Amino acid sequence: MFNRSVIAGLGTCSFIDRQQNVVFQGFTGSEKSYLGCALAKAACLHRVRAHYIRMPELEEAWQMARDKPAGTTKFLNKYTAFTLLVIDEWLLDEPDESTRSMLLELLERRYDQASTVFCTQYAQRDWHQRLGSGVHADAIMDRIVHNTIWVETGGHNMREHTADLVTV
Structure with a gap:
């Protein structure tokens, strides 16, 4: 289980x-x-502009933005503007080349300017390969791993635990 004092600090x-x-x-x-x-809710309570999005939805928004005039610029400006951006299901699916380029640009713009929360099943050691193992993967990792608080949430499935309690 995770360290409650770390969560309280966050x-x-x-x-x-x-x-x-x-x-x-x-x-x-x-x-x-x-x-x-x-964390997004706590940020809002502190009057911080926050946004939650699942990675598949972020990728879909990116694909739609690419088809519009100035769409990519508007997309990047929108997601850069949030002081806190929560990306859930991070690297659930391996991103394609276009998505990797977008992630690099987005994370570059957010680096040392804003905070990003990544929710993922994958350990840090697996990220590079899931990001394509190339130069983009190196650069994306470089903008994430430094100045990051890592919280291991554990191996216990709370949905399963809750279901067991209900059936008892």
């Missing part, structure tokens, strides 16, 4: 003032999405 949103990122990594059902949403 709830103060001081990591946002320091432009730090947060990674919630753990087994499916281990409360990553819940924690990411809780």
